[in-house]
Amino acid sequence: MGRKSIIKSTLATVFVLLACYAFFNTFIYPNPLRLEELSLRFDPRGNSLNFPANSGPVKVYMYDLPRKFTYGVIESYAMARGGLKAPVNDVTKLRYPGNQHSAEWYLFADLTRADQSGSPVTRVLDPEEADLFYVPFFSSLSLVVNPIRPASVAGDGLVYSDEEMQEGLIDWLEGQVYWPRNNGWDHVFICQDPNALYKIVDRVKNGVLLVSDLGRLGRDQASLVKDVILPYSHRINTFNGGVGIESRKSLLFFMGNRYRKEGGKIRDLLFQVLENEKDVIIKHGAQSRESRRMASQGMHTSKFCLHPAGDTPSACRLFDAVVSLCVPVIVSDYIELPFEDVIDYRKIAVFIDSNSAVKPGYLVKLLRKISSQRILEFQWELKKVKQYFEYEYPNGTVNEIWRQVSMKLPLIKLMINRDKRLVKRDLTESDCSCLCSNQSGMYTAL
Numbered sequence: 001m002g003r004k005s006i007i008k009s010t011l012a013t014v015f016v017l018l019a020c021y022a023f024f025n026t027f028i029y030p031n032p033l034r035l036e037e038l039s040l041r042f043d044p045r046g047n048s049l050n051f052p053a054n055s056g057p058v059k060v061y062m063y064d065l066p067r068k069f070t071y072g073v074i075e076s077y078a079m080a081r082g083g084l085k086a087p088v089n090d091v092t093k094l095r096y097p098g099n100q101h102s103a104e105w106y107l108f109a110d111l112t113r114a115d116q117s118g119s120p121v122t123r124v125l126d127p128e129e130a131d132l133f134y135v136p137f138f139s140s141l142s143l144v145v146n147p148i149r150p151a152s153v154a155g156d157g158l159v160y161s162d163e164e165m166q167e168g169l170i171d172w173l174e175g176q177v178y179w180p181r182n183n184g185w186d187h188v189f190i191c192q193d194p195n196a197l198y199k200i201v202d203r204v205k206n207g208v209l210l211v212s213d214l215g216r217l218g219r220d221q222a223s224l225v226k227d228v229i230l231p232y233s234h235r236i237n238t239f240n241g242g243v244g245i246e247s248r249k250s251l252l253f254f255m256g257n258r259y260r261k262e263g264g265k266i267r268d269l270l271f272q273v274l275e276n277e278k279d280v281i282i283k284h285g286a287q288s289r290e291s292r293r294m295a296s297q298g299m300h301t302s303k304f305c306l307h308p309a310g311d312t313p314s315a316c317r318l319f320d321a322v323v324s325l326c327v328p329v330i331v332s333d334y335i336e337l338p339f340e341d342v343i344d345y346r347k348i349a350v351f352i353d354s355n356s357a358v359k360p361g362y363l364v365k366l367l368r369k370i371s372s373q374r375i376l377e378f379q380w381e382l383k384k385v386k387q388y389f390e391y392e393y394p395n396g397t398v399n400e401i402w403r404q405v406s407m408k409l410p411l412i413k414l415m416i417n418r419d420k421r422l423v424k425r426d427l428t429e430s431d432c433s434c435l436c437s438n439q440s441g442m443y444t445a446l
Contacts, residue, residue, distance in 0.1 A: 057122040058406040060188075061130035062111045063176070065137060067091070069169060070108065073138040076160045077145045100232040100316040101140035101192040103210065103401070106391045108136045110398045118395065120403040127178055131409055132208075133187045137169050140193035166199045182416045188405060192230055194312045206415075208408050210401065213336050215312030225411065228404045229338040231389050231397060232316035235287075236296040238323040238390070243379040245303055245372055251279035252329065252367060253302035255295045256317060257310075258284040266331060267308045269358045274306075277364050282306070299324035303375055304350070304367055308332060319389045322348070327378040329367070331357045339388055339400055347381040 066072075071091040078084035078094070088094060096105035110116075111123045111134065124130050145160045173179045179187065184206035191197040191209055194216045201209075201221055209227040211217065241247070258271050274282045281298055285291040299305050305321035309332035318337075321328040328349040337345055345351075350367070357363050390396040 057116075057120055058402075058409055059124045059129055059131045060111065060121045060134050060402075061124050061127045061132070061178075062108075062134045062136055065135070065169075066172065069137045069165065069172075073142050073145065073165075077141055080145055080147055080160065096138075096141070098233075098235075099141070099144075100235055101196075101212075102233045103192050103230050103391065103397070104136070104138050104140055104190045106233075106398050107134070107190060107210075107401065108138075110402075111136070119399055120406045130178075131186070132405070132412070133178055135169070135173070135187060135189050135207075137165075137189070139166075139189070139191045139196035142166075143193050143196050163199050166197060170200050170203055183419050185412050185415045185419070190230075192232075208405060208412070210405075213312050213314040215314070215334070224336065226408065228401065228408070229336050230401060231319050231338045232314070233391055234319045234323045234389060235316055236292055236299060236320045236324065238386075239300050239325050241300075241325075243325065243376055243383060245375055245379075248301055248303045248326075249279075250281050250298070250302040251364065252277075252304045252306055253281045253298040253326065254306035254308070254317070255281075255283045255285045255291065255298055256315070257286065266354050266358065267310075270306070270308055270331065270363075273358055273360050274363065280364060295320065296324075299326045302326050304329050306331070307349075309335070318349075322382055322389050323386055325379045325382050325386075327375060327382070329363070331363075339404065342400075343385050343388065348378060348385060 071094050074094045074096055075084060075087055077097060079086075096102060110119070111121075116122055121132075127133070142162045142165050145162065184204060187204070187207035189197065189204050189207050189209055191201070192212050194212060197204065198216070201217065205221040209217075209222050210230050211222060211227055212230055212232060214222050214224075214227075214229075252274070254270075254274075256267075258267055271282055271284070274280050281302065283294075283298075285294070299320060303326070305317065305324065305326035305328055307315065307318045307321060307328045307330045309315065313332045313335040315332075318328050318330065330345075330349050330351050331354055333354050337343070350370075352363060352366065387393050387396050388400050391398060
């Protein structure tokens with residue numbers, strides 16, 4: 001009897017628990033959220049995260065800046081070089097000059113086109129609807145409006161001041177409702193030239209900065225977490241041939257400025273150890289149409305293309321090499337690379353640390369050991385990722401930049417909410433809002 005009583009008691013308890021569960025599930029919490037609705041979802045086709053609260057394109061409001069900050073910069077550049085005699089009434093006649101920092105033009109043009117289908121972002125005309133605010137100041141072109149002139153004539157007749165333009169931009173922004181609203185966190189600035197916005201960067205550092213590298217930015221100004229690394233616009237012709245090494249007779253090619261500042265001093269050392277090596281073409285050359293023609297020919301007929309650091313860790317040679325299907329040889333210990341969440345650069349480039357690269361014979365010996373089959377594998381991978389470095393492709397660089405920017409939105413919202421509850425305080429050193437970038441150097445890797 002005792003055993004039957006225990007069984008009955010247990011069954012009764014189980015029945016009561018099931019009844020309670022059914023009651024609460026039906027009447028108290030009738031529609032519980034499914035796990036998949038609470039979690040982030042990864043889209044393997046788009047290599048991106050889909051956020052339940054923001055499943056559509058990110059809404060971007062592009063400021064209608066005064067003309068002087070956009071087309072006016074192009075106009076001033078042309079007039080300073082004699083290509084234009086007076087301001088024009090029809091801005092559509094103005095053409096942005098081709099240079100390695102032309103991302104600012106492509107992003108501006110993309111947001112002004114009528115059809116934005118397929119883009120990770122969509123332009124909105126009502127700022128109240130916006131997730132992000134884009135500031136389309138042509139900061140890199142503004143930096144070089146005044147042509148370089150001999151010291152004896154420097155300043156003669158020059159009326160354009162990049163510093164005044166930067167200050168004017170801040171003055172204009174501070175008069176807008178949406179700039180101070182979230183302390184600048186939801187604003188996007190492009191400053192691709194390492195010196196662009198140098199005078200005001202401390203006042204816009206909360207925003208998303210679109211940069212080529214972090215070489216001249218402080219730890220409290222920029223980071224890989226907050227900002228986006230952009231590729232330079234390639235300056236040589238895209239190689240339209242196929243994968244193969246039969247027509248690539250030289251082992252290694254480089255053409256560019258031999259003498260650079262800061263990290264770029266390694267260029268002179270590389271010239272010294274490479275200029276007498278067999279099958280290596282290494283030339284000093286300044287920017288010109290003829291130099292670009294010679295560089296195109298050299299990169300299209302070489303197996304490897306050298307990418308040493310410039311004045312800062314990045315330079316356009318890397319992207320010239322990619323579109324040439326010439327395997328990049330990167331000698332730049334503190335370089336940051338664009339789009340590393342979708343591109344594994346070890347599959348498309350050879351990395352050599354600076355100390356090893358300047359040892360006589362080391363670099364060419366390493367490259368000669370790489371088999372023809374391995375070079376072909378590099379080229380196939382280069383062909384796969386080439387679209388990410390073509391600004392004019394419909395689904396190329398511009399779309400990838402916007403995708404990278406849109407992925408910053410959760411962090412932006414976090415920082416906005418965090419700011420609203422923080423007690424303001426003076427710090428003796430930078431806080432952790434911006435994480436440090438590559439400070440550890442680089443190992444040689446194939």
